[in-house]
Amino acid sequence: MSIGAFLARVLLLIIVVIWTVPTFGLLISSFRDKDQLAISGWWNALQNVQENQAGRTGVATAQQELDGQFVISGNVFSEGSTQSVASFGGGFVPGEITDYEPGTVVELEDGTTFRLDADGTYEYASTEPFELDRGLRFFYVANIPPYFSLDNYEEVLTSEGFAQSFINTFTVTIPATIIPIVVAAFAAYAFAWMEFPGRRFLFVIVVGLLVVPLQMSLIPLLRFYNTVGATFDFAAKSYPGIWLAHTGFGLPLAVYLLRNYIGGLPRELIESAKIDGASHFQIFTRLVLPLSVPALASFGIFQFLWVWNDLLVALVFLGKQADQIVMTSKLRELLGSRGDNWEVLTSSAFVSILVPLIVFYSLQRYFVRGLLAGSVKGG
Known part of the structure; x- marks a missing residue:
């Protein structure tokens, strides 16, 4: 193996690790x-995680007389907890939170004693009866052992309306993937094999639309939808509206990829079909489409992933009703307006990528072929 090949493999391994x-x-x-x-x-x-926590003693009504002493006892941990006390101190106990080891009996200035054991059991003892209307606060460092569960996934999957939002996402994604593929396939064939005035100029305009930021076109497009919606009934806040929006945003890339792929097909094949009397429509449906499956699948993966993971367009062109809200919007609601439930992002990320992974691995055999063929040679 040459040094260059070895370095290339090492670099590839580093990139994979950084990405993974x-x-x-x-x-x-x-x-x-x-x-x-x-x-x-x-x-x-x-590893065990240490966390500073606070506890309170019981009140006077909880005291018991044992061996001539009055004792208030209890446990800072809930039943079944696997936590343990690493140290304690602070509050009504003199010193810092790390000053005393579990089981140490601390003598207080008023003659009382306090002890906190590793299992969370505490005893607050005095020779005189307690008169506490409210428990006294103390602090301790808790050892929290590793704990793994499906609670985060359960919270996401059982949340109200999640199943409906999952279906709504399919309702948006499937048409918004199929429509631009169909339109772009016809346009790509026309740009590649049909002669008409301004063909190259129009194709340059389509390619130029790739650099238009989506965010800059949302408000003008929304206003346009609101203007014509009363007449054609596909205004914003409806499924046809978001289908057309995603179609418009996806068409430039689709036309570019498919035109380059279709233009790279053997010219002899197209000319032979014309000699046999085939029309452009027959050539497109019987020859070009079957040969263009790799390119169609490549763009289909891109468009499906984009629409499935979209949040911004869905917020603009769909309402917040239960029959319209998509999964990304639902997960955003679970997160909370202030991000209080940010931990659901960890599980929701894997819930949301399940379907795209299935789509990608189902079409991956076409993916590289479609991209390479569409990017190397143009018609």
């Missing part, structure tokens, strides 16, 4: 407990 590590971390985080997600990174998922 964040996804791997997101996958691990999706199974972690919400509290652990908030205080440690995914690389600490197999």
